[in-house]
Amino acid sequence: AQSVTQPDIHITVSEGASLELRCNYSYGATPYLFWYVQSPGQGLQLLLKYFSGDTLVQGIKGFEAEFKRSQSSFNLRKPSVHWSDAAEYFCAVGGYNNNDMRFGAGTRLTVKP
């Protein structure tokens, strides 16, 4: 069965520092991969997605993610974090079937001034 693991429940980084959020997935076919961000009391906003092609994908707000099939990973990165990036981040894996989408438990990001 498909699943997503986000190993870090909570990460704290200083403003201006680089960021990497980890995501590992299990999926029996070619995965569709997503990163979402959720601010407190809000819905989820799509940051980026991977369906096929170039394994390094660019998203909104300066985020990027790299798909590594050999490691079953889809880690999210940002070179320089801003205070407004503080939020919860969710990785998701899906496929062609509509009921295949699975979300990780989330990583909460705190940004220190």
Added chain:
Amino acid sequence: DAGITQSPRHKVTETGTPVTLRCHQTENHRYMYWYRQDPGHGLRLIHYSYGVKDTDKGEVSDGYSVSRSKTEDFLLTLESATSSQTSVYFCAISPDRGSEQYFGPGTRLTVT
């Protein structure tokens, strides 16, 4: 932002009462979903719809039913609410099968 609204945004209800949550979209997307979000679990799919009157179960469908009589509306009903259904409920839409999903603002439901 995708045009998705959810109503109500907050609701407190008693155990055993029926509850209906509404999701309304203005994007004319074919696919609609209901998720619940609980700490430590991320989002889990309750039910989804792939067209008017076409629905199917998700990962955690027990105790929930859905209906879709119009493209723009997707209703989630708790026939007899239980405390375990206290959660934040999100509606999502997508234009194509397997594509990215766009989420509504959520409904916080408390069952006392």
